[in-house]
Amino acid sequence: MQKITETFLQLGIDKTSDISENQLILLDIDFDKKKLWFDLAIGKNISDARAELFVLLKGISAKTNQDKIIKNYKNLQKFRKDEKDIPKVEEFVQETEKQVRESDVTIYCDGGCSPNPGKSGSGIAVYRDSVVSELWYGLYESNGTNNTAELNALYTSLLIAQKELDLGNKVKIKCDSMYSINCIQTWAINWEKKGWTKKGGEIKNLDIIKKSYTLYNQVKNKISLSHIKAHAGLEGNELADRMTIYARKTKSIDFIKYEGAIDIAAILDIS
Numbered sequence: 001m002q003k004i005t006e007t008f009l010q011l012g013i014d015k016t017s018d019i020s021e022n023q024l025i026l027l028d029i030d031f032d033k034k035k036l037w038f039d040l041a042i043g044k045n046i047s048d049a050r051a052e053l054f055v056l057l058k059g060i061s062a063k064t065n066q067d068k069i070i071k072n073y074k075n076l077q078k079f080r081k082d083e084k085d086i087p088k089v090e091e092f093v094q095e096t097e098k099q100v101r102e103s104d105v106t107i108y109c110d111g112g113c114s115p116n117p118g119k120s121g122s123g124i125a126v127y128r129d130s131v132v133s134e135l136w137y138g139l140y141e142s143n144g145t146n147n148t149a150e151l152n153a154l155y156t157s158l159l160i161a162q163k164e165l166d167l168g169n170k171v172k173i174k175c176d177s178m179y180s181i182n183c184i185q186t187w188a189i190n191w192e193k194k195g196w197t198k199k200g201g202e203i204k205n206l207d208i209i210k211k212s213y214t215l216y217n218q219v220k221n222k223i224s225l226s227h228i229k230a231h232a233g234l235e236g237n238e239l240a241d242r243m244t245i246y247a248r249k250t251k252s253i254d255f256i257k258y259e260g261a262i263d264i265a266a267i268l269d270i271s
Helices: 006-012 021-026 031-041 048-056 063-079 086-100 146-166 178-193 206-219 235-250 264-268
Strands: 104-114 118-128 131-144 170-175 223-227
Touching: 006 048, 021 031, 021 048, 021 063, 048 063, 104 146, 104 235, 118 146, 118 235, 131 146, 131 235, 146 170, 146 178, 146 206, 146 235, 178 206, 178 223, 235 264
Parallel strands: 104 170, 170 223
Antiparallel strands: 104 118, 118 131
């Protein structure tokens, strides 16, 4: 076993911001706690295998290269087959390979307001390899609209997509607001050319549209953004919808990861 000290961590990173997701996995720290990872790591005990891999991944930012290192480490451990701890190391490497492999990520986003205009909130359901893995809620506004809530949800989905792309994952975004999609895929092109003006009056929700349009242009060639029908029984869309309700109930201004058990039946009963 290796006790984690500041001196040990310096073997695997040059500065705290350099920590990779795979190294967080080795330290048994959730990715959503990345900002606190250093304090959470100090004093922990990890296996020698995890410690060795942590150091080997130092400075390796590309996921494909990290995978090669893990594979080579696995082969090395096979070569050391006479050592007593081989079964445990082999089991760990297989688990780590499974955790860091590329995933198909689908993000369902939704926004809701009651009444309209009135109290609004946004929700997101994240699926990895067709299984729901995360739920998010928040961006509460006391005087919002359906459109502002939908745009907030889509913008936040694009932020999540950008992070997933950096990890080498394939990303799809499913949005039930044709208005939001049109804003960033179609209408914003001409609005920008005309100095962010349009015939017939002001462009409503312009600030969030500009932010979303800029971010969309950065990732549009790497993701899929498509429209889905609302309340048609699609689980991801329904879960995102319930998160909008939860956001309004809790009046959560920040966008927060749902920490309760992902009991799909119970969440779908939220009203």
